[in-house]
Amino acid sequence: MAHSEPQYWLMKSEPDAFSVDDLAKKPNSPWDGVRNYQARNFMRQMKKEDGVFFYHSSCKIPGIAGIAKITREAYPDFTAWDPKSDYFDTKSSPENPRWDMVDLSLVEKWTRVITLADLKKTEALEGFQLLKKGNRLSVMPVSHEQWHHILTLKNQLTSQPL
DNA sequence: GCCAACGTTGGC
DNA sequence: GCCAACGTTGGC
Numbered sequence: 001m002a003h004s005e006p007q008y009w010l011m012k013s014e015p016d017a018f019s020v021d022d023l024a025k026k027p028n029s030p031w032d033g034v035r036n037y038q039a040r041n042f043m044r045q046m047k048k049e050d051g052v053f054f055y056h057s058s059c060k061i062p063g064i065a066g067i068a069k070i071t072r073e074a075y076p077d078f079t080a081w082d083p084k085s086d087y088f089d090t091k092s093s094p095e096n097p098r099w100d101m102v103d104l105s106l107v108e109k110w111t112r113v114i115t116l117a118d119l120k121k122t123e124a125l126e127g128f129q130l131l132k133k134g135n136r137l138s139v140m141p142v143s144h145e146q147w148h149h150i151l152t153l154k155n156q157l158t159s160q161p162l
Numbered sequence: 163g164c165c166a167a168c169g170t171t172g173g174c
Numbered sequence: 175g176c177c178a179a180c181g182t183t184g185g186c
Binding site: 012014057058059062116134135136138 | 183184
Binding site: 036037038133134135136137 | 166167168169
């Protein structure tokens with residue numbers, strides 16, 4: 001396949017640390033600090049132009065705040081060998097990097113956050129990894145079906161008064 | 163601030 | 175390789 005279909009993902013960020021507005025201000029932001037193997041492995045599968053739901057977690061109204069895209073594929077997360085970084089990991093080094101990151105740019109900030117509660121109410125999203133009990137994964141795949149269901153939901157909710 | 167769920171660590 | 179202890183995530 002010369003041109004493979006884009007894949008879709010969801011990535012969580014705490015808006016106090018890095019919000020959708022921060023991403024809007026800084027195209028090609030490195031997504032550093034992922035220190036979970038499953039999440040890292042998903043990032044390694046990401047391709048340029050893949051779509052990403054930007055999710056705000058650990059905040060007042062958790063939910064999807066907008067869409068981003070991958071602008072650079074996985075490369076070593078250098079914050080892992082920076083002793084001054086919060087994400088410093090003694091087991092990672094430039095010679096033997098353990099953690100990867102990707103770069104992202106914002107595509108669109110949504111005028112209304114599609115909240116976790118909105119998503120939970122949507123029958124078509126049953127089985128979505130994000131909605132599973134105890135799910136703490138910060139990077140996860142989104143199927144094409146789920147992606148389009150969520151876009152439809154977003155269009156419905158955005159055209160309605162709150 | 164609480165706590166359930168989960169991942170990681172380290173002793174054995 | 176098991177598993178208890180511990181730390182972290184993230185919704186509420």
